[in-house]
Amino acid sequence: MDRALRMAKEALENGEVPVGCLMVYNNEILGKGRNEVNETKNATRHAEMVAIDQVLDWCHQHDKDPAEVFAHTVLYVTVEPCIMCAAALRLMKIPLVVYGCQNERFGGCGSVLNISSANLTDTGEPFQCIAGYRAEEAVDMLKTFYRQENPNAPKSKVRKKECSK
């Protein structure tokens, strides 16, 4: 979780929403993600989606079956995954997610919708959540981000930006 928080800080320094995550398989970190929404101009490039891609790359490089790897992977993420990411984690069949603070705006593990545990037969498998681990640090970073003003952008744009997680 330390490393996830460091990644979130890195995102913050790059002007992205400060969310960081790690994918851990057999005590090995296979994926590290932070938001890449601005770089790719793709609003779906959340930390979790980036990390999933890294695990898939690792599987290809090491000739492993992604289904087997994801079934034994734990996601550590600083903020509760949003509805989109929660559905993506289900589709990848990740069994366990450990997260820091709640995501009141978009949370898919109970805050807005409960995608993580819902009975959805065509959207992968439900996963277990462990919430609240070092939540305060994660919240502080989000607050800093929302307060932070880009000196080049009018206020309204900064305001809009905070909505991308």
Next chain:
Amino acid sequence: PAGPGAMEPDYKRRKMQELDDPPWEALLVLPELESQEVELILAYAAPVLLKTETSRLVQQLSAARPLTELPHLKRVRARGGTQPLEVLLCLASPSQDTGALQTLSELLPDGQVDICGLGEPFLVQVPARAPLTRPQFEEAARHWPTAFHENKRTSQALAGQLFTPQDKAAMQGHMEQAIHAARQGAELGMVPVGAAVVDTATGRVLAVGHDCRKGLHPLLHATMVCIDLVACGQGGGAYSYHDYPACTFLPSDEHAVSGDGLPYICSGYDLYLTREPCAMCAMALVHSRIQRVFYGVASPHGALGTRYRIHGRKDLNHRYEVFRGILEGPCQRLGQEVAS
């Protein structure tokens, strides 16, 4: 992949089926609250036995027991015939025992309402919220007279009168592109779902794609492909589609110039999708600020009408309109074409 000779009977068969399809309608998929059934709460009412007391009673009750939370409720209802008018006294407490009714003096103990002319109080179910659609209004009014401020556009959309024949012809053309992409994807072994993104202002098709979950990436459902293709068109994008020639985008220089660095690349755009998207895709469209979604057929656990209505939630920071039923017949048959 079938050669042109083998394609022809297929094509002819499809054309024949399409002639048999009933004309399609674009049906508005209402957001959560508007599609809900009418929620009822328990209230006390009483008959007005002396008709001449009605206006005084209404005045005194409105002052002493204002229905501040329920301004949509009318105070009086007429049951018709020789039956007396009935007046709403107050809401019942949530723990009200329907077997043990309170008396008038218990309900109005402070003397602010002169109970002269009132009959025995009774319990009645009244609508808890103002109706948002005409069907809700009609349902609500069956319980207690209710005010209704009709949203003309919603009513038109529900009646299928929102789009002109020209609109529908354009919509059909866009959905045909999505269907074509779905078939081309299916020939490569992909799940037969296709999508197209259209700039609402210019009518230009900016991206066309098909589901790539069985090839490029397990999360590249047709919607995710199209969002990424639009990003590609604006100099971004996360994936490369050169193995999937039916996934195409229109490079857009306008956005690169006017772009303010914000990734809400789909604002002002419509998405055509052959079938209702899953929760991941529906939420990806919230993040991308899509304007409207048109899909062909519902999915068993779809997130835009069937299982969830992610497009219309007040607690999310963006909402979009959804219509279903566009070229429903051909979209429905996409799955079967592959199965056979």
